[in-house]
Amino acid sequence: MQPEWITPSDNRLALNPAFALRPLAIEQDVAIIQPWYQMDYAHFWNMQNMSVEATAAFYREAAQRGLDAYLGFDDGAPAFVVECYDPARDPLGECYPVQPGDIGMHFFVGPAQRPIRHYTRDVLRTVMAFLFDALGAERVVVEPDARNERVHRLNRLVGFVDAGTVQLPGKTARLAFCTARDFAHSLEEQAP
Template identity: 80%
Template sequence: MPELIKPADNRAALNPAFGLRPLCLDEDVATIQPWYQMDYAHFWNMQNMSIEATIDFYRDAATHGLQAYLGYYDDSPAFVLECYDPRRDLLGDCYPVQPGDIGMHFFVGPSQRPIRHYTRDVLRTVMAFLFDALAAQRVVVEPDLRNERVHRLNRLVGFVDAGTMALPGKTARLAFCSPHDFAQSLEEQAP
């Protein structure tokens, strides 16, 4: 397994059990494809994709600039991060893209047991990676308007709502998070 990228030492509020590495599609697809078949995965619109279709999706998306990462918790696969340049996506036609904007999707795989603040800590790890390792100046998300759970999580890590928009297949809630807003969210919430 390639070495995991861990949260920066200067972010004490982050859970050090989490890390991530670039997705190795041929090796990792057998892990992530079943996750997308779960009932709670319906917002990802990948529930009917075979392993081959999942591979095709990620290979095609990579040609348009999508970068995917596999996240780990205690050295076991736990989540997927997708990040992209909004200027190379339909989203870039819906708002004024700024230099340093990075679009983001994340998906949490099934957990073996309940862990307090698990999904929040996944998202904190994702955000720290985007700001610290990828030098994002602002993170942009566009989850389905009906996905209340992710909207709540986004607010917990500092996202600010910027309204709704129509995107192919969904009405989305646009939100932005700056490095300052993320850092402030870490200070306001106990680990």
């Protein structure tokens, strides 16, 4: 299955044109992404002890609960995962007043073959453009582990505004929101 959403669009010139996304094909893609979750840096995802079969089962069950997952590509090679969900159908929805057009998001970047400066920021920019441009988000909501300072820094770089901590099953999370305007402003502030 080939990537179906390719960037950049005319108004997103700061995005990496080598990135693309398509819906996760669980049975086909799980063998690619499951080893990523075994990496040391994946500990905040709480999937390090999951087998290929358990990872596939997780995504099948999550899809039944309304989670949409996408596989991201860098020049045709699998490179990242994006998960989108409706906060109103999630425990997060009990922690803040959900607004129409809110989309919850998680993203995970697979292991790099070689370090590339600003790579993860550029992946997150593409993810955000996808959420606003392709999925029609009014506002993107994230709830990473409060201890994950690296992702909090990345979130600020793409326009997220911190809204404090919330208690979710299994973690204390840092709630943050990003509007399309906040995201566009972040692209104007930072050169590619």
